[in-house]
Amino acid sequence: MLTNDEIDKLVREAMELPLDIVITNVSFTLTPKIAAFMCGKNDVLVLGAWVFNEELPTRVEKLRLRYGYIASEILKRNYGVDTARAGFLGKNSYLGDEAPASWLRNHEKEKDLKEVVSAAKCFGEMGT
Numbered sequence: 001m002l003t004n005d006e007i008d009k010l011v012r013e014a015m016e017l018p019l020d021i022v023i024t025n026v027s028f029t030l031t032p033k034i035a036a037f038m039c040g041k042n043d044v045l046v047l048g049a050w051v052f053n054e055e056l057p058t059r060v061e062k063l064r065l066r067y068g069y070i071a072s073e074i075l076k077r078n079y080g081v082d083t084a085r086a087g088f089l090g091k092n093s094y095l096g097d098e099a100p101a102s103w104l105r106n107h108e109k110e111k112d113l114k115e116v117v118s119a120a121k122c123f124g125e126m127g128t
Helices: 004-016 019-030 032-038 045-051 059-079 081-089 100-106 115-122
Strands: none
Touching: 004 059, 004 115, 019 032, 019 045, 019 059, 019 081, 032 045, 032 059, 032 081, 032 100, 059 081, 059 100, 059 115, 081 100, 100 115
16 A cells, blocks of 8 residues: 555656646556546547647646546555556545546536545545
């Protein structure tokens, strides 16, 4: 399990990483379909447009990607890729029984988006 120091380091790194790396990692860990969905998009092609700077994501979409990256990395490093994917699609009691992917899609305030990180930290403890 990741320590609090390791999670803090992951958060700092996630906020500094170039967005194309964040998009690529989230798409690999969660699948492009989940990555696009959590950003509020229905078409995975937007991810490629963002990676190659053909389009620019909004501030909220960038935050959704960064917090999604952090949460997915916590789950992946603690439990593996398959559990990270399932964890992003399944109900999460920390998020009021909403799936993290839906939570990110449905919220815009940064303080709300950060909640997926807290939910990922608590994942194994809450029976989610």
